[in-house]
Amino acid sequence: MEKYKVIFISISLLILSFSYPQYMEIDIGYNKALSELEKYSDDGFSIRVSYSNNIRLSDFFRWQASFQYISFYSNNYTDTFVMGSGNDGPEIDVTNSENGYILQGGLRFTPELGLFKDKGIFKPYIATLIGLGYFNETTVYEDPDNWEWTMGNDDDGWQLDDIEHQQFNFIYSIEFGSNLNFQKWNDYGLDIGVRYNMIPSIKSSNGSTLDDTEAGVEGMLNNMGNNINADYMTYYIGVTIPMNAFDGNDSKNKLVSADIMSY
Numbered sequence: 029m030e031k032y033k034v035i036f037i038s039i040s041l042l043i044l045s046f047s048y049p050q051y052m053e054i055d056i057g058y059n060k061a062l063s064e065l066e067k068y069s070d071d072g073f074s075i076r077v078s079y080s081n082n083i084r085l086s087d088f089f090r091w092q093a094s095f096q097y098i099s100f101y102s103n104n105y106t107d108t109f110v111m112g113s114g115n116d117g118p119e120i121d122v123t124n125s126e127n128g129y130i131l132q133g134g135l136r137f138t139p140e141l142g143l144f145k146d147k148g149i150f151k152p153y154i155a156t157l158i159g160l161g162y163f164n165e166t167t168v169y170e171d172p173d174n175w176e177w178t179m180g181n182d183d184d185g186w187q188l189d190d191i192e193h194q195q196f197n198f199i200y201s202i203e204f205g206s207n208l209n210f211q212k213w214n215d216y217g218l219d220i221g222v223r224y225n226m227i228p229s230i231k232s233s234n235g236s237t238l239d240d241t242e243a244g245v246e247g248m249l250n251n252m253g254n255n256i257n258a259d260y261m262t263y264y265i266g267v268t269i270p271m272n273a274f275d276g277n278d279s280k281n282k283l284v285s286a287d288i289m290s291y
Contacts, residue, residue: 053078053207053219055266059098062253062261065230067193068126068163070101074262076223080136080155090136092155094201096223098128098260123168124192130199130225132159138207151207153221157200161227164194197227202256207268217268222249224258 059074078094102125108118134157143150169188205221253261 052269053266054269055219055221055264057223057262057264059100059260059262061259062250063230063259065259067165068098068100068128070126072101073099074264076262076264082140087140088137090138092134092136092157094130094132094134094155094157094159096128096130096132096225096262098130098262100126100128118171121170123170124165125168126163126165128161128163130159130161130201132157132199132201134158134201136203149209149211151209153203153205153207155201155203157203159199161197161199161225162194163197165192166190167192197229199225199227201225202258205264209268209270215268215270218265219268220265221263223262223264224253224256225260225262226257227259230259 055076057074057076058071060071061069063069075097076094077096078092080090080092083089083091102123104121104123106119107122108120134155136153136155138151138153140151143152167190169190201223203221203223205219207217207219209215209217249261249263
């Protein structure tokens with residue numbers, strides 16, 4: 029699991045290195061499956077990091093790059109080795125989990141001056157993205173008691189990662205959301221939205237797991253996901269941080285989104 033953390037941190041730092049001194053949005057969100065899937069169908073935590081920048085100083089269009097991490101589930105339990113003598117060996121901690129990593133690029137539409145020309149206070153947006161996703165199921169074995177001899181090394185304990193299943197998929201996504209920036213707080217603000225992920229090659233049932241008659245805002249969002257044949261939907265909310273506050277540069281024409289998502 030450590031290598032995936034390194035990949036995530038590296039991509040995040042790379043995106044942020046391009047973004048300074050623009051805006052950063054940090055979101056946490058909740059991901060849910062809208063179809064009956066054979067694997068990677070549990071609802072869970074999600075993290076999203078995205079970067080966007082105006083096209084030729086446009087007041088409405090930006091190009092956008094995005095990374096999303098999804099933790100579908102994580103199950104922890106304790107197991108034991110069976111020794112050559114037939115006796116139980118040392119206890120080990122076992123973690124079985126399913127995860128998704130999505131990297132995409134696309135186009136984002138948002139009124140840079142704000143929906144009501146309110147100097148950028150309320151900026152709704154819609155983005156369309158395409159890219160690749162890597163999904164895997166892993167089992168991690170860890171020694172909590174530092175049985176060094178088990179792995180034949182001098183380290184304090186050991187860890188073993190076993191990839192049970194993995195797959196790459198073409199993915200396209202649609203995002204709807206809004207930035208709410210407060211000028212009296214130097215444009216610090218909020219970000220809120222919903223993201224739909226569609227995977228053409230994924231195996232799913234013909235029907236949806238959701239009730240088409242569900243009422244309220246959530247029902248409307250669920251039904252919209254069903255209508256566009258979305259496999260996953262993510263709600264997210266976060267904080268907008270203007271990086272230009274550190275050097276005084278004008279941020280009108282550029283925006284960075286580093287969105288981190290869980291319910």
